[in-house]
Amino acid sequence: xxxxxxxxxxPDGLKADEKTWDDSKMYALYGGGKTLTQWRESNINRVVKxxxxxxxxxxxxxxxxxxxxxxxxxxxxxxxxxxxxxxxxSIDYLAPQIYWPHSHATxxxxxxxxxxxxxxxxxxxxxxxxMIIGLAPYRYGESGFENLSEFLDQVEDTRxxxxxxxxxxxxxATHIGASAxxxxxxxxxxxxxxxxxxxxxxxxxxxxxxxxxTISIDGKSxxxxxxxxxxxxxxxxxxxxxxxxxxxxxWRANLIITAGLNSYKGKSGKNYAVVAYKGKNISKISxxxxxx
Numbered sequence: 001x002x003x004x005x006x007x008x009x010x011p012d013g014l015k016a017d018e019k020t021w022d023d024s025k026m027y028a029l030y031g032g033g034k035t036l037t038q039w040r041e042s043n044i045n046r047v048v049k050x051x052x053x054x055x056x057x058x059x060x061x062x063x064x065x066x067x068x069x070x071x072x073x074x075x076x077x078x079x080x081x082x083x084x085x086x087x088x089x090s091i092d093y094l095a096p097q098i099y100w101p102h103s104h105a106t107x108x109x110x111x112x113x114x115x116x117x118x119x120x121x122x123x124x125x126x127x128x129x130x131m132i133i134g135l136a137p138y139r140y141g142e143s144g145f146e147n148l149s150e151f152l153d154q155v156e157d158t159r160x161x162x163x164x165x166x167x168x169x170x171x172x173a174t175h176i177g178a179s180a181x182x183x184x185x186x187x188x189x190x191x192x193x194x195x196x197x198x199x200x201x202x203x204x205x206x207x208x209x210x211x212x213x214t215i216s217i218d219g220k221s222x223x224x225x226x227x228x229x230x231x232x233x234x235x236x237x238x239x240x241x242x243x244x245x246x247x248x249x250x251w252r253a254n255l256i257i258t259a260g261l262n263s264y265k266g267k268s269g270k271n272y273a274v275v276a277y278k279g280k281n282i283s284k285i286s287x288x289x290x291x292x
Contacts, residue, residue, distance in 0.1 A: 101144025230276035
């Protein structure tokens with residue numbers, strides 16, 4: 001699907017201790033009138049753009065993204081500038097590593113998550129990218145992470161963020177595969193299946209060449225006409241929830257079934273919606289119907 005890199009740029013602590021990395025000879029040769037900070041930042045920008053361009057040259061449908069440190073100030077200490085990458089079109093998504101609990105005194109999860117809003121949207125600029133928020137299951141059992149419910153709260157914060165968030169990356173597979181964590185995730189966080197999103201350039205999880213189906217009610221059956229280009233349909237049952245961010249009523253779409261059908265027998269008192277898809281090419285969601 002693409003290429004993903006972590007937050008390894010200039011050495012950590014370099015701005016506080018120049019002995020960490022002596023690049024004075026390189027700077028003298030290639031500084032080109034820039035300050036040392038400007039030159040180092042431009043080097044990182046060039047590396048990121050070259051990786052982006054190489055990824056797309058190898059496969060136009062692949063995507064390239066970066067996982068910077070969870071706090072922007074830590075990222076800038078490494079001479080990395082995500083805002084610049086977004087503005088230059090050098091990345092297709094960002095995955096900040098927000099590896100602190102809600103209870104942290106200076107880097108509470110919700111506070112750090114909110115701080116990325118202006119970066120992801122490049123407010124005042126013309127570009128934006130999706131955000132896939134990094135979580136830290138490897139910290140389970142540490143202070144602030146004593147209870148698995150902390151991870152549910154973090155996922156809920158991500159789902160309810162008021163900007164362009166698109167799920168989570170869990171670091172790492174060894175830790176989410178442990179029995180307690182695995183069982184909790186399956187029972188409380190990912191209770192329903194999910195379609196694999198289209199990660200192709202141009203779609204950025206959103207656009208599709210397949211039209212959304214129009215659905216209707218016939219008794220308790222949810223029905224729709226077949227959509228050109230679609231091979232299957234996913235039926236979602238809408239669950240009324242309470243938004244963590246606004247306190248207002250909100251809805252979550254739980255995937256109930258996928259099949260090459262054009263009808264589904266619903267349950268009384270439930271709302272339903274449908275998407276059409278072929279592989280990773282997924283339509284927008286249909287209208288919503290209610291089964292009496």
